Amino acid sequence: xxxxxxxxxxxxxxxxxxxxxxxxxxxxxxxxxxxxxxxxxxxxxxxxxxxxxxxxxxxxxxxxxxxxxxxxxxxxxxxxxxxxxxxxxxxxxxxxxxxxxxxxxxxxxxxxxx
Amino acid sequence: xxxxxxxxxxxxxxxxxxxxxxxxxxxxxxxxxxxxxxxxxxxxxxxxxxxxxxxxxxxxxxxxxxxxxxxxxxxxxxxxxxxxxxxxxxxxxxxxxxxxxxxxxxxxxxx
Numbered sequence: 001x002x003x004x005x006x007x008x009x010x011x012x013x014x015x016x017x018x019x020x021x022x023x024x025x026x027x028x029x030x031x032x033x034x035x036x037x038x039x040x041x042x043x044x045x046x047x048x049x050x051x052x053x054x055x056x057x058x059x060x061x062x063x064x065x066x067x068x069x070x071x072x073x074x075x076x077x078x079x080x081x082x083x084x085x086x087x088x089x090x091x092x093x094x095x096x097x098x099x100x101x102x103x104x105x106x107x108x109x110x111x112x113x114x
Numbered sequence: 115x116x117x118x119x120x121x122x123x124x125x126x127x128x129x130x131x132x133x134x135x136x137x138x139x140x141x142x143x144x145x146x147x148x149x150x151x152x153x154x155x156x157x158x159x160x161x162x163x164x165x166x167x168x169x170x171x172x173x174x175x176x177x178x179x180x181x182x183x184x185x186x187x188x189x190x191x192x193x194x195x196x197x198x199x200x201x202x203x204x205x206x207x208x209x210x211x212x213x214x215x216x217x218x219x220x221x222x223x224x225x
Binding site: 031042088090104105106108 | 148203211215
């Protein structure tokens with residue numbers, strides 16, 4: 001069964017810590033995405049990548065960075081965690097445009113910053 | 115700018131009813147449309163993907179239709195069950211491969 005795997009389901013970090021959220025996909029997808037989901041605000045795109053070493057800013061990139069050193073792995077980095085980054089973080093992957101194109105999501109990481 | 119709206123925002127029905135969830139989008143230049151289900155505190159599970167050249171897709175009790183020219187998609191759930199209770203999200207995929215999500219429909223099916 002094809003999968004997008006996020007390394008942690010729940011994470012509690014302190015304000016000011018550097019936080020790494022890891023995402024791995026086994027579908028050989030070119031595209032990978034990071035979203036955050038908050039009540040009343042829906043899903044918002046943080047960063048995305050169309051290929052290894054590539055990254056593009058989404059709608060809310062401030063306070064975040066990403067790394068994609070290998071095709072299957074896309075990491076989201078909170079440089080200095082703040083309480084307003086407490087949220088559910090969702091990783092997704094997809095093929096480039098094609099007949100079977102569609103998104104596959106991971107199970108999410110619930111991050112609490114205290 | 116593409117906007118995706120889902121109606122109704124919430125729905126509560128008895129078990130066994132046939133349901134229709136609606137999704138509308140403002141820009142018909144979409145690549146694909148995908149329906150997802152999300153259980154509380156969990157990730158998104160893909161239900162159906164409709165490519166722009168298709169008009170509908172079916173999986174079990176689910177059927178989704180797409181009318182690009184009118185900017186609408188409908189998810190039909192037959193013979194609803196309590197296990198169908200979840201939030202249903204519609205999302206369009208634009209020509210940059212990005213997803214634009216709808217506002218969601220929260221469904222509760224009671225026994």
